[in-house]
Amino acid sequence: MKLKIKSALLLLICIHMISCHKENLVEDTEEIAITQETDFETVSIAESTAFFKELKNSKAFKEGNDIELNVDLSTIEQLPISDSEEQLNIITAQTKFKNVNSYVLQIKIDGELQTVLLNEVPTEKEAGDTADRSRRFTGHRVMTNLRGTVLNSYMYKGGNLLGEIRLRSYALPRSTCIGIACGIRLKEVVLTAPARTPKYAPPRPGIMGIHQFWRSNNNYSSMGQAYANYYRKKAQKAVYDKIDSDGLKGKERCVHELLNKYAKHETNSFLMELLEKFRGKSEFDIEIVSKNVVVNRDRNTGLVREVNGNTSLPLGSRTIKIEISSNQSRNKSTLDLARTIIHEYVHAEMFRKLNTSAPTSGDLDFRETYTRYKSGIFRASPQHNTMADLYLKEMAATLRSFHQQKLRADYNFLSDNGKISMDPLYDALAWQGLRNEGLETELWNTVPAGRKRVLEAALREHLPALTKRCPN
Numbered sequence: 001m002k003l004k005i006k007s008a009l010l011l012l013i014c015i016h017m018i019s020c021h022k023e024n025l026v027e028d029t030e031e032i033a034i035t036q037e038t039d040f041e042t043v044s045i046a047e048s049t050a051f052f053k054e055l056k057n058s059k060a061f062k063e064g065n066d067i068e069l070n071v072d073l074s075t076i077e078q079l080p081i082s083d084s085e086e087q088l089n090i091i092t093a094q095t096k097f098k099n100v101n102s103y104v105l106q107i108k109i110d111g112e113l114q115t116v117l118l119n120e121v122p123t124e125k126e127a128g129d130t131a132d133r134s135r136r137f138t139g140h141r142v143m144t145n146l147r148g149t150v151l152n153s154y155m156y157k158g159g160n161l162l163g164e165i166r167l168r169s170y171a172l173p174r175s176t177c178i179g180i181a182c183g184i185r186l187k188e189v190v191l192t193a194p195a196r197t198p199k200y201a202p203p204r205p206g207i208m209g210i211h212q213f214w215r216s217n218n219n220y221s222s223m224g225q226a227y228a229n230y231y232r233k234k235a236q237k238a239v240y241d242k243i244d245s246d247g248l249k250g251k252e253r254c255v256h257e258l259l260n261k262y263a264k265h266e267t268n269s270f271l272m273e274l275l276e277k278f279r280g281k282s283e284f285d286i287e288i289v290s291k292n293v294v295v296n297r298d299r300n301t302g303l304v305r306e307v308n309g310n311t312s313l314p315l316g317s318r319t320i321k322i323e324i325s326s327n328q329s330r331n332k333s334t335l336d337l338a339r340t341i342i343h344e345y346v347h348a349e350m351f352r353k354l355n356t357s358a359p360t361s362g363d364l365d366f367r368e369t370y371t372r373y374k375s376g377i378f379r380a381s382p383q384h385n386t387m388a389d390l391y392l393k394e395m396a397a398t399l400r401s402f403h404q405q406k407l408r409a410d411y412n413f414l415s416d417n418g419k420i421s422m423d424p425l426y427d428a429l430a431w432q433g434l435r436n437e438g439l440e441t442e443l444w445n446t447v448p449a450g451r452k453r454v455l456e457a458a459l460r461e462h463l464p465a466l467t468k469r470c471p472n
């Protein structure tokens, strides 16, 4: 194929140019060139048509079409995709949401037919024809599956992508189901004012930066947004291949697996994003092991004490090592052990951010905060101060959704089926290691006394009642 030859040529030129200057950049360049080789291909109009005829007649669709999806096959179009010779099928569709313009997108990725629904929820009225309106679109573009379950959501202004909306930032009901087909209407998921400010995250690199289709005039890839969910899953698989957890035993192993299962199903999960940094050809690998007793030397007093876990990057090594204490894990609740593992993974990510030779702007922002803590005289380590400053909320939110989803019986029991808020417990757990045993972080020192009492009370009340069993 012409494109493949072009990419290969580009790759050769890059390697040649770079090997004359800087050896260590060869790997990065290689990756960029390879992503230009497309892994997607056109679906014929006949195949698309057959797919929807079959879908329409299927029992599952007839009974489960809660969003009242109706695909207008007479509108099928094949749109060119930039930097490729392939085309994307796009078909106009209607749902029960009258203010939403929906389109079915179809393409084959890695040989498999991938179908998503692109829903445009305008927040401002635009005049002009369809193509024109799309180019100046202001509102949300929500990618769902054909049943209406939200996969990804993006915010636009005047046709420009502002960023991705993290659905977890919204005050969603206590349910794992966030689809528009499972009781929560699209309107509520997307348009209701969120309890907290939604986060707009820049789309990921890779396919995000390359292929445009359709009436898009922003700097990011519309293909990447449409199929972000697919590519995320693909990246996730690569992540788990990168983490060596063979040395984990017993309960630690079980909880680690449960956390991984959780992260795999949460497309926007904090944990997944954390681990994704170690995917593919990343500079650093992770090895996580069980160890009978893990000790740490206090940086202020020099005293050695037993700890829950420890993360280190030996000088000159490319493998970040996490040790989890079997001795401490034994009597711990499953949720608390998950907390320890997440805490250590955050340390691992900090080692990566501090040591990477190709820092992103996010990595540089982190280094700024870290340096501020490092240059001051504080009781807690710069990593712990930075963790409290930047990751505390995400850690608590991860514990909450992990508890609700993977330790359901435990959660239902403690919260009286969701009637009692467990949020103070998740916050208190996230603080563990950042507030106690003479390691008070700077942020902990600013927490009002009343709030500290609430957190202490949550630990006293709930910690002993949490299950110690790891379900598998």
Ligand SMILES: [Zn+2]
Binding pocket: 343, 347, 384, 433
């Ligand atoms: Zn720590």
